[in-house]
Amino acid sequence: MSDKFFWFITTLALLAGCQSLSPKQPNQDTSAKPTDAQWWKEALVYQVYPRSFQDSNGDGVGDLKGIISRLDYLSSLGVDMIWLNPVYASPNKDNGYDISDYQSIMKEFSNMEDFDALLKGLHDRKIKVFMDLVVNHCSNEHEWFKSAAASRESPYYNYFHWWPAEKGKPPYRWSIFDEKGDAWEYNKATNSYYLHYFSDFQPDLNWENLILRQEIYKMMRFWLDKGIDGFRLDAIAFCSKDTTWPPLPEEYKGNWPMYYASGPHLHDYMQEMNREVFSKYNIATVAEAMGDVDRVMKFVDPERKELNMAYYFEAIDFGYLPNEYKMPDPKGYDLVQWKKVYAKWTDAFAQKGWGTMYLANHDQPRMLTRWGNDSPEFRDVSSKMLTTFILSMRGTPYYYFGDEIGMSNIKFDRVEEYNDIELLTNYAQVKAKGGDLKRFLEGMKISSRDNGRTPMQWDATANGGFTTGTPWLKVNPEYATVNVALQEKDPNSVLNYFRKMVQVRKKDPVLIYGDWQLVDAENPAIFAYTRTLDTQKRLILLNFKATSAEVNTTLDLSNAQVLIGNYTDAKPGKSLRPYEAMILELK
Ligand code: GLC
Numbered sequence: 001m002s003d004k005f006f007w008f009i010t011t012l013a014l015l016a017g018c019q020s021l022s023p024k025q026p027n028q029d030t031s032a033k034p035t036d037a038q039w040w041k042e043a044l045v046y047q048v049y050p051r052s053f054q055d056s057n058g059d060g061v062g063d064l065k066g067i068i069s070r071l072d073y074l075s076s077l078g079v080d081m082i083w084l085n086p087v088y089a090s091p092n093k094d095n096g097y098d099i100s101d102y103q104s105i106m107k108e109f110s111n112m113e114d115f116d117a118l119l120k121g122l123h124d125r126k127i128k129v130f131m132d133l134v135v136n137h138c139s140n141e142h143e144w145f146k147s148a149a150a151s152r153e154s155p156y157y158n159y160f161h162w163w164p165a166e167k168g169k170p171p172y173r174w175s176i177f178d179e180k181g182d183a184w185e186y187n188k189a190t191n192s193y194y195l196h197y198f199s200d201f202q203p204d205l206n207w208e209n210l211i212l213r214q215e216i217y218k219m220m221r222f223w224l225d226k227g228i229d230g231f232r233l234d235a236i237a238f239c240s241k242d243t244t245w246p247p248l249p250e251e252y253k254g255n256w257p258m259y260y261a262s263g264p265h266l267h268d269y270m271q272e273m274n275r276e277v278f279s280k281y282n283i284a285t286v287a288e289a290m291g292d293v294d295r296v297m298k299f300v301d302p303e304r305k306e307l308n309m310a311y312y313f314e315a316i317d318f319g320y321l322p323n324e325y326k327m328p329d330p331k332g333y334d335l336v337q338w339k340k341v342y343a344k345w346t347d348a349f350a351q352k353g354w355g356t357m358y359l360a361n362h363d364q365p366r367m368l369t370r371w372g373n374d375s376p377e378f379r380d381v382s383s384k385m386l387t388t389f390i391l392s393m394r395g396t397p398y399y400y401f402g403d404e405i406g407m408s409n410i411k412f413d414r415v416e417e418y419n420d421i422e423l424l425t426n427y428a429q430v431k432a433k434g435g436d437l438k439r440f441l442e443g444m445k446i447s448s449r450d451n452g453r454t455p456m457q458w459d460a461t462a463n464g465g466f467t468t469g470t471p472w473l474k475v476n477p478e479y480a481t482v483n484v485a486l487q488e489k490d491p492n493s494v495l496n497y498f499r500k501m502v503q504v505r506k507k508d509p510v511l512i513y514g515d516w517q518l519v520d521a522e523n524p525a526i527f528a529y530t531r532t533l534d535t536q537k538r539l540i541l542l543n544f545k546a547t548s549a550e551v552n553t554t555l556d557l558s559n560a561q562v563l564i565g566n567y568t569d570a571k572p573g574k575s576l577r578p579y580e581a582m583i584l585e586l587k
């Protein structure tokens, strides 16, 4: 075997400054990469929400020049790939997830020249780029829709789904972002209703139309030919519809998204897309998938030739009360059950395909508040624990901007402070039903997605250094003490721990390709698992609680070595302090 099959640990030069934390070097020259190794399995993805990363011109909105000004920061993190939320032209009613022109850049973010400069800047630093592609729907301001909505004779009429009014009322379809919950909207000029699974300004594209699909594939090639490295396919599971429009099947009652994710030609389209586009490039693709293991697996089973990766919702949606919109269970979440969810999915991807790991993104609150502890006492240590978790699981990690400094939920008190269409729609629905608005807003302090969209906290100057103007969404006042500048100076900061953990993962094939096995499954406080590759074994111990806890295992820790730990004086052992995390090399 040539040495390209081996990874050797090198000195972690980057971390030279952090003596108290400096990781031990695992001995791993016996662990080979598996034959199905792929760059995107080894990559660490960092998500940049462009609107909230850095404003360059004082209009309060983050932009491409802003990201360009932070390229060295991105490079200093050691991440391999950036996922950019949509930067295409958009009226921004769903912050870019309503695209009015797929081949130009949103005015607020600047222009194609800056996009090209950003792409080059990232590539020069060996960082790849994922574009977020929203093709289940577009904006009602897209030229296709404007033309279609003007006349049934328009060549674009069949780019959308219509129900002619002469046939009476359309069969009920539920909508995600519609106050009335109705996915059909009447359009006078054509005397017909158009379909919108999301808001009425996000008309669904008609994938049953081959001409539309070809148009989308052409647009994908445009971006790939520019040199981008992959796509995140937004809401893609919804793209195929049964256009005989049968009544919604009873079995999906209360769970319409699952029905929407079962369209008759969904996987034919994924395979066609792969044949016509993806197979011609060395790229990565990830689906925002829906549903159970069987459904999600279909996207990523390599034999089916569809996509590379998918993320699933079962773990991230855990701990909410049933039948309510993201209302956190006041009892908190049951760690034992949560571990079982991870075990189920991780085991499934061990058989086939490849998984993803994330605790936050632009549709989620801050991971620290939701899964850790944002009190002054525990915020740092629990942030580091969660980082250790994300980066030691099996599956490509997707890490959300700001989590590397331990940003927390802003917890708005008033509905007027929110911007997000999802929250505003749900608020209006609770209000219309005469529901308890106070209770709703309390719950949203934990779960609403605007918590994860507040601007990046760069330093202690006004607005955290994000903008010199008025930010589009309030900056979390914690910026005075939680910011990049302060953490750069502290070798034990959350930020420097993230950098170190990135290196630990990158240099250790056991953490990337190793088998995963849950340890002490019934432990109510500790999430523990092993990763094993050939003769190499790691034990990961994570205390998810604010009290000390003991792991119950027969594994012999007497010769174990700490590769990384979130307490500076970490020692191998079975008892863990509050939120303690460590990765042990077992011998
Ligand atoms: C996806 C996006 C979300 C958006 C929705 C509609 O779920 O992640 O932000 O609102 O699709 O496009």
Ligand code: CA
Binding pocket: 055, 056, 057, 058, 059, 060, 061, 062, 063, 108
């Ligand atoms: Ca700006």
